[in-house]
Amino acid sequence: MSAVSPDVVGGHDHSHDHxxxxxxxxxxxxxxxxxxxxxxxxxxxxxxIMFLTGGTLALTIRAELFQPGLQIVRPEFFNQLTTMHGLIxxxxxxxxxxxxxxxxxxxxxxxxxxMAFARMNNWSFWLLPPAALLLVGSFFVPGxxxxxxxxxxxxxxxxxxxxxxxxIFAVHIMGASSIMGAINIVVTILNMRAPxxxxxxxxxxxxxxxxxxxxxxxxxxxxxxxxxxxxTDRHFGTTFFNAAGGGDPVLYQHVFWFxxxxxxxIMILPAFGIVSQIVPAFAxxxxxxxxxxxxxxxxxxxxxxVVWAHHMFTTGMPAVTQITFMYxxxxxxxxxxxxxxxxxxxxxxxxxxxxxxxxxxxxFIFVFTMGGFTGxxxxxxxxxxxxxxxxxxxxxxxxxxxxxxxxxxxxxxxxWIPKWTGHMYDEKLGKRHFWMSMISFxxxxxxxxxxxxxxxxRRVPDYNPFFTDFNQIAxxxxxxxxxxxxxxxxxxxxxxxxxxxxxxxxxxxxxxxEWTLPSPPPxxxxxVPPQFEAPAxxxx
Amino acid sequence: MSQTLEKYFVxxxxxxxxxxxxxxxxxxxxxxxxxxxxxxxxxLVASGFAVLIYMLFGWFGTVARESEGGKYGKQVxxxxxxxxxxxxxxxxxxxxxxxGTLFYVRHIAVxxxxxxxxxxxxxxxxxxxxxxxxxxxxxxxxxxxxxxIALGLAxxxxxxxxxxxxxxxLEHGNRxxxxxxxxxxxxxxxxxxxxxxxxxxxxxNTALLLASAATLTWAHWSIRNGNRGQFNLFLAVTxxxxxxxxxxxxxxxxxAYHEGLKLSTGIYGSTFFMMTGFHGLHxxxxxxxxxxxxxxxxxxxxxxxxxxxxxxxAWYWHFVDYVWLLLFLVVYVL
Numbered sequence: 001m002s003a004v005s006p007d008v009v010g011g012h013d014h015s016h017d018h019x020x021x022x023x024x025x026x027x028x029x030x031x032x033x034x035x036x037x038x039x040x041x042x043x044x045x046x047x048x049i050m051f052l053t054g055g056t057l058a059l060t061i062r063a064e065l066f067q068p069g070l071q072i073v074r075p076e077f078f079n080q081l082t083t084m085h086g087l088i089x090x091x092x093x094x095x096x097x098x099x100x101x102x103x104x105x106x107x108x109x110x111x112x113x114x115m116a117f118a119r120m121n122n123w124s125f126w127l128l129p130p131a132a133l134l135l136v137g138s139f140f141v142p143g144x145x146x147x148x149x150x151x152x153x154x155x156x157x158x159x160x161x162x163x164x165x166x167x168i169f170a171v172h173i174m175g176a177s178s179i180m181g182a183i184n185i186v187v188t189i190l191n192m193r194a195p196x197x198x199x200x201x202x203x204x205x206x207x208x209x210x211x212x213x214x215x216x217x218x219x220x221x222x223x224x225x226x227x228x229x230x231x232t233d234r235h236f237g238t239t240f241f242n243a244a245g246g247g248d249p250v251l252y253q254h255v256f257w258f259x260x261x262x263x264x265x266i267m268i269l270p271a272f273g274i275v276s277q278i279v280p281a282f283a284x285x286x287x288x289x290x291x292x293x294x295x296x297x298x299x300x301x302x303x304x305x306v307v308w309a310h311h312m313f314t315t316g317m318p319a320v321t322q323i324t325f326m327y328x329x330x331x332x333x334x335x336x337x338x339x340x341x342x343x344x345x346x347x348x349x350x351x352x353x354x355x356x357x358x359x360x361x362x363x364f365i366f367v368f369t370m371g372g373f374t375g376x377x378x379x380x381x382x383x384x385x386x387x388x389x390x391x392x393x394x395x396x397x398x399x400x401x402x403x404x405x406x407x408x409x410x411x412x413x414x415x416w417i418p419k420w421t422g423h424m425y426d427e428k429l430g431k432r433h434f435w436m437s438m439i440s441f442x443x444x445x446x447x448x449x450x451x452x453x454x455x456x457x458r459r460v461p462d463y464n465p466f467f468t469d470f471n472q473i474a475x476x477x478x479x480x481x482x483x484x485x486x487x488x489x490x491x492x493x494x495x496x497x498x499x500x501x502x503x504x505x506x507x508x509x510x511x512x513x514e515w516t517l518p519s520p521p522p523x524x525x526x527x528v529p530p531q532f533e534a535p536a537x538x539x540x
Numbered sequence: 541m542s543q544t545l546e547k548y549f550v551x552x553x554x555x556x557x558x559x560x561x562x563x564x565x566x567x568x569x570x571x572x573x574x575x576x577x578x579x580x581x582x583x584l585v586a587s588g589f590a591v592l593i594y595m596l597f598g599w600f601g602t603v604a605r606e607s608e609g610g611k612y613g614k615q616v617x618x619x620x621x622x623x624x625x626x627x628x629x630x631x632x633x634x635x636x637x638x639x640g641t642l643f644y645v646r647h648i649a650v651x652x653x654x655x656x657x658x659x660x661x662x663x664x665x666x667x668x669x670x671x672x673x674x675x676x677x678x679x680x681x682x683x684x685x686x687x688x689i690a691l692g693l694a695x696x697x698x699x700x701x702x703x704x705x706x707x708x709x710l711e712h713g714n715r716x717x718x719x720x721x722x723x724x725x726x727x728x729x730x731x732x733x734x735x736x737x738x739x740x741x742x743x744x745n746t747a748l749l750l751a752s753a754a755t756l757t758w759a760h761w762s763i764r765n766g767n768r769g770q771f772n773l774f775l776a777v778t779x780x781x782x783x784x785x786x787x788x789x790x791x792x793x794x795x796a797y798h799e800g801l802k803l804s805t806g807i808y809g810s811t812f813f814m815m816t817g818f819h820g821l822h823x824x825x826x827x828x829x830x831x832x833x834x835x836x837x838x839x840x841x842x843x844x845x846x847x848x849x850x851x852x853x854a855w856y857w858h859f860v861d862y863v864w865l866l867l868f869l870v871v872y873v874l
Binding site: 031113128 | 548551599622645675836
């Protein structure tokens with residue numbers, strides 16, 4: 001429904017293609033890529049490999065926890081597993097996957113010929129494999145991998161071997177990658193929109209990424225500062241986190257969470273964006289409250305800078321600080337609620353169908369909201385003193401990160417994979433993947449709420465036999481969830497190989513410039529920017 | 541939207557990103573080994589650094605050629621401007637982590653150690669700044685008196701404000717007003733140095749950087765008006781001022797180490813050397829950027845209306861200046 005003047009629809013007109021370059025073939029195409037679609041594909045495959053790596057670590061954890069006592073791994077190694085599972089999933093799987101979506105979709109959505117800095121884009125990607133090598137390689141050095149938790153709290157992180165240093169340098173490299181990637185996205189969105197596409201007519205996915213990229217540029221350098229101080233405390237005699245020298249271990253937590261809390265939103269805002277694209281398409285109604293959606297996203301981003309100490313309620317902060325951070329945290333429920341209600345209002349009286357993307361999007365709204373509620377419980381300082389470092393926290397953040405970020409990534413994959421590959425995926429298998437994931441996810445993580453409330457601490461390889469039943473249910477669920485994701489890989493590979501030909505716009509309710517292009521789109525698209533006009537009756 | 545329909549330049553496939561990734565892999569793994577005293581470490585870091593230098597020369601060389609070859613339209617130019625601004629913002633946030641740290645240790649961590657709870661562990665510890673903590677040892681010679689400091693700071697802020705204001709006549713093409721403001725800046729810098737004790741190194745350093753901001757602004761004026769000779773001259777003067785600053789900083793570090801103030805001298809040594817050290821590193825990077833611009837100008841690059849690479853380096857230099865003014869205030873004076 002977006003009107004595009006026919007003569008400049010990317011790819012249909014090759015008469016002005018004289019000085020552009022096609023894709024080099026073979027390995028060189030991927031090593032030297034300057035094409036946003038290729039780089040997006042690289043990001044997506046890389047993140048899936050890291051997802052399986054982190055998942056293998058998680059399943060080892062769950063296998064160990066199937067019974068009380070020590071069965072499979074030593075306690076030191078168990079700590080390495082939980083730490084590296086967190087680092088790999090956050091920095092290797094979720095974040096790069098969203099960057100992959102940004103690379104593929106933002107230029108197509110805003111009518112840009114590519115990302116603003118195509119070469120730097122490739123550097124952002126190719127920095128990730130070295131960082132992943134440092135992380136995974138650290139398992140094989142003397143002393144093993146980082147075992148201080150993904151947060152790398154001092155003083156624990158000051159005491160470990162070489163694996164810790166490898167984590168620190170990996171974080172530096174991933175930070176550089178993220179900052180460059182984020183600058184690229186901000187500049188692309190601010191400077192390369194098609195004529196007629198004002199900021200307030202931009203697809204929500206582009207909006208959420210604009211705000212996410214801003215958060216990344218603001219907080220990744222702070223993380224770099226935090227781990228640099230760890231490094232100098234470890235090896236160069238500084239005493240930032242050592243009380244004997246006038247420092248304070250709690251200082252590390254402050255600096256880390258100043259990064260860490262915005263980081264949480266970095267991993268969820270693009271998910272909001274994806275869901276905001278999908279729900280209107282399958283409800284066949286424009287997104288309800290577009291402007292309020294934009295403002296809610298911006299509010300969440302701003303609030304994310306003033307809530308970090310809610311991760312530290314048990315560190316002995318003054319009561320007034322705790323109360324301030326508690327209220328600021330609870331305030332975030334307001335813009336988040338705006339979003340959830342907007343999605344529901346979008347579906348209200350829509351002519352809804354439930355293809356796989358919509359199933360995952362609706363599943364996302366349902367399960368993410370549950371994670372949001374447990375978040376509210378954790379925000380209450382006096383209650384948090386009970387929940388701190390229990391499985392309740394583990395349940396909470398897996399509800400928002402797995403059922404939140406990951407389900408949105410699945411939803412987005414099914415939504416856009418016809419565009420990417422030119423083939424329809426197998427709808428029956430997709431739906432099966434959804435139900436397998438949804439059920440096994442809840443079997444895995446729902447019992448963890450009870451475990452946490454009953455007092456089972458996180459990051460322990462052994463537990464009171466009292467907790468056995470729920471742990472066994474969770475382990476069964478986890479293996480089911482792992483299996484479901486191998487099934488997902490099969491569905492994706494099958495779709496890449498073949499399948500029914502996808503139309504330019506396979507979803508009749510979908511809107512936006514990406515659907516004006518052929519499926520799959522030609523190598524170069526929108527070399528001359530299209531004229532964008534907001535569809536008639538668009539609700540803003 | 542006022543966008544032209546010109547074609548946006550998308551570069552051809554390139555190996556430089558991959559080479560850059562290899563460089564960081566070598567440096568990251570090498571540094572991990574080095575800090576753990578594994579012999580191969582320094583060699584890996586050195587080779588990674590060499591690869592990085594090769595990559596930077598090749599990549600920036602390509603960009604300079606593309607720019608001089610007229611491949612970058614207005615929209616690409618705008619992309620560069622946005623990206624440099626956001627890059628500097630990321631640098632601001634990096635320094636913010638350390639400024640926040642300094643604030644925290646001075647106003648929360650050290651006072652806590654001197655409180656009742658702290659006394660339980662270290663009864664003899666007196667909480668006062670500067671501090672090396674309960675088990676550290678630190679003696680510092682005093683800075684100038686409070687009256688001189690207050691006057692000096694006022695003059696410093698005035699000079700900083702003046703050289704910032706100078707960008708208004710620069711934009712408007714008002715030559716005489718720009719000259720007036722820049723001369724006024726330099727006079728204020730002189731007065732500042734007089735107010736502070738003249739042989740106090742940090743004050744000299746502040747004066748050097750403030751003066752370099754003025755000379756750089758005049759260099760900017762020169763290139764905008766096509767006066768390449770003067771541009772080269774003032775750019776060179778700016779670089780020299782930066783190098784002298786680094787020399788002073790090295791002298792100061794040497795004095796500090798001789799008098800027993802080291803990186804390992806408790807939290808004061810940690811914050812002092814890390815903050816001034818990272819600033820010094822950024823001055824070094826800024827000076828290298830400006831030197832590259834000087835060589836590009838000598839090679840005939842840039843014109844009166846196309847010289848964003850220089851402007852980006854100038855933005856960076858001004859950013860480093862502002863960081864120093866704040867450092868001078870919170871590290872040396874307060």
